[in-house]
Structure formats: structure tokens, C-alpha cells
Amino acid sequence: MKMIIAVVQDKDSNQLSNAFIEADVRATKLSTTGGFLRSGNTTFMIGIDDERVDEVLEIIKQSSSKRGEYLVPPVNVEGQAETTYPLEIEVGGATVFILPVERFLHF
Amino acid sequence: MKMIIAVVQDKDSNQLSNAFIEADVRATKLSTTGGFLRSGNTTFMIGIDDERVDEVLEIIKQSSSKRGEYLVPPVNVEGQAETTYPLEIEVGGATVFILPVERFLHF
Amino acid sequence: MKMIIAVVQDKDSNQLSNAFIEADVRATKLSTTGGFLRSGNTTFMIGIDDERVDEVLEIIKQSSSKRGEYLVPPVNVEGQAETTYPLEIEVGGATVFILPVERFLHF
Ligand code: NI
Ligand code: NI
Ligand code: NI
Numbered sequence: 001m002k003m004i005i006a007v008v009q010d011k012d013s014n015q016l017s018n019a020f021i022e023a024d025v026r027a028t029k030l031s032t033t034g035g036f037l038r039s040g041n042t043t044f045m046i047g048i049d050d051e052r053v054d055e056v057l058e059i060i061k062q063s064s065s066k067r068g069e070y071l072v073p074p075v076n077v078e079g080q081a082e083t084t085y086p087l088e089i090e091v092g093g094a095t096v097f098i099l100p101v102e103r104f105l106h107f
Numbered sequence: 108m109k110m111i112i113a114v115v116q117d118k119d120s121n122q123l124s125n126a127f128i129e130a131d132v133r134a135t136k137l138s139t140t141g142g143f144l145r146s147g148n149t150t151f152m153i154g155i156d157d158e159r160v161d162e163v164l165e166i167i168k169q170s171s172s173k174r175g176e177y178l179v180p181p182v183n184v185e186g187q188a189e190t191t192y193p194l195e196i197e198v199g200g201a202t203v204f205i206l207p208v209e210r211f212l213h214f
Numbered sequence: 215m216k217m218i219i220a221v222v223q224d225k226d227s228n229q230l231s232n233a234f235i236e237a238d239v240r241a242t243k244l245s246t247t248g249g250f251l252r253s254g255n256t257t258f259m260i261g262i263d264d265e266r267v268d269e270v271l272e273i274i275k276q277s278s279s280k281r282g283e284y285l286v287p288p289v290n291v292e293g294q295a296e297t298t299y300p301l302e303i304e305v306g307g308a309t310v311f312i313l314p315v316e317r318f319l320h321f
Pocket of ligand 1: 106
């Protein structure tokens with residue numbers, strides 16, 4: 001049994017929640033602010049058997065990796081785009097800790 | 108020193124808080140949503156000396172174990188109960204992790 | 215890599231946040247209530263390389279140690295102070311756990 005703590009961007013939080021549900025991974029969402037990923041983030045706490053750790057890491061990676069997204073350039077007041085090409089920005093990213101668990105119980 | 112993380116149903120949260128206070132166990136309540144116990148839950152974080160771990164587990168067990176509760180059958184619009192006997196439903200339940208602590212300090 | 219969990223009084227939370235930013239320490243703030251320090255508290259979760267643990271502990275100590283503060287005695291309804299001298303009260307205090315981390319990843 002391990003405890004996985006994953007800090008992801010708020011914008012990736014819903015997709016990750018759904019991916020966990022689909023894979024039957026029980027994740028508890030902690031209300032958090034600030035921190036590892038500068039902008040708004042969400043922290044997931046997951047208790048998982050050792051043999052499923054890689055599966056959980058893959059789910060987090062799929063839903064929250066750093067990636068480029070294209071931003072449509074805003075149109076200025078004169079009706080002309082400030083730039084003539086889409087801007088690529090970096091979004092997402094996950095910070096993940098795997099902690100040892102001495103005992104796991106449920107009542 | 109261990110860190111005990113206990114996820115319990117919201118409905119058991121107040122009773123468990125009071126039981127911790129009565130036993131002089133310092134517990135910090137994390138704001139959490141979803142997760143291990145499907146419905147609304149509360150997560151407690153407890154730092155405790157090794158020799159008191161079993162005592163804390165017993166407190167959690169007493170306040171939050173899975174148990175049957177009898178639900179009075181609702182009366183329908185014709186004034187007749189849908190069933191003629193009380194329904195037993197399962198409530199409560201706690202998911203508990205015990206984590207090793209390398210150092211514990213207070214300033 | 216270690217995970218440091220620090221529970222401090224709400225009144226010390228902003229100063230500690232700023233000290234972490236200044237030292238380039240990524241800290242995630244958990245929404246918490248009650249617990250180790252009786253009055254309102256804030257919990258910080260910090261992932262940090264082993265060689266920076268002492269630095270982080272020093273930052274927490276500087277921003278949140280228990281200390282005496284002088285309280286100006288309130289004036290009563292007759293316009294006379296209840297006491298003729300300032301009262302020293304104890305404020306602050308931090309409870310800190312250092313947990314082992316098995317793996318640390320970011321995507
Ligand atoms: Ni089970
Ligand atoms: Ni002490
Ligand atoms: Ni990196």
C-alpha cells in the first residue's frame with residue numbers, strides 16, 4: 001500500500017477525477033491553494049496497492065501533463081489582432097509524491 | 108511518532124472530533140471532497156506517539172464503523188407505507204492510513 | 215526528498231507564505247480547521263530535497279515560533295483599565311512533521 005499525493009492544476013482536476021472513477025481508483029480531493037504549480041491547484045490523496053502505483057501514475061500523466069496549448073490571439077479595439085499567429089502557452093503539470101504506508105485499515 | 112490519516116463520513120465527523128478532544132488527541136481536520144467513502148467525507152490528520160496508535164484506532168472504530176441503521180419507511184401520497192417493515196441501510200465506515208514520521212518538532 | 219507538513223496559527227500564515235516564496239520553497243496550503251494549535255490554523259505541505267530540510271525548518275521557526283506578545287489592557291465601561299500594566303500572552307507555535315518520500319515525480 002502506498003499513499004500518492006498529486007498536485008495538479010485546477011483546470012485538469014475534473015478530467016482527472018473522472019479518470020480515477022473510471023479506473024475504480026478511490027481518490028480524496030483536498031482543498032488547497034497556491035504552491036507547487038503557482039496558479040490554482042487541486043491536491044488528490046490516493047491510497048493504492050503497490051501493484052497499481054504505475055497505473056495511477058499513468059492516469060495522472062494522461063490527464064495533467066505539461067503541454068502546449070494554442071491561444072487564439074485577442075482582437076484589439078481597432079478590430080485587429082495584436083499578433084497574426086496563435087500563441088503557444090504551457091499549461092498543466094503535476095507534482096506527485098509517493099509515500100510509504102505502514103498500515104492500512106478500514107472499519 | 109506516526110501520522111494517522113482517517114477518512115470518515117461527514118455524519119460521523121462531529122462525534123469523532125469530540126471523542127478526540129475527550130481523549131486529548133490533537134487532530135487537524137482537512138477540508139476534503141469525494142473519495143474513499145463515496146458520499147461526503149471528512150479527513151482527519153493526527154500526529155501521535157507510537158504507543159497511542161491503538162487507542163486512536165479504537166476511537167475511530169467506535170465513532171465511525173460501518174453499521175446498519177434502520178430507516179423508517181416513507182409514507183406515500185396515499186398515506187400508505189411503501190413497505191410494511193423498517194429498511195436496514197449501511198452507514199459509516201472509515202478508511203485509515205498509518206504513515207511513518209521521520210521527525211516531529213514543535214516550535 | 216522529504217514531505218514537511220507544518221501546522222501554524224492562521225495569524226502567522228501570510229508571513230510564512232511570503233517567507234517560502236522569498237526562499238523559492240514551493241508550499242501548498244491545505245484548508246484545515248481545529249487541531250494541534252487549538253485556535254484557527256493553516257497547514258502547509260512542502261516537498262523538499264533532503265539538503266534543504268533544515269533551511270525550511272528555520273523559515274518555519276522564524277515565522278511561527280511561540281512567543282510572548284503584549285496585549286494592551288482593555289478599558290472597562292467606567293473608563294478605567296482592568297489592570298494597570300500590559301498583559302503578556304503567548305501566541306504562535308508550529309507543529310511540524312517530516313515524512314519520508316519514496317518517489318517524487320513531475321509530469
Ligand atoms: Ni475492504
Ligand atoms: Ni512540547
Ligand atoms: Ni523538474
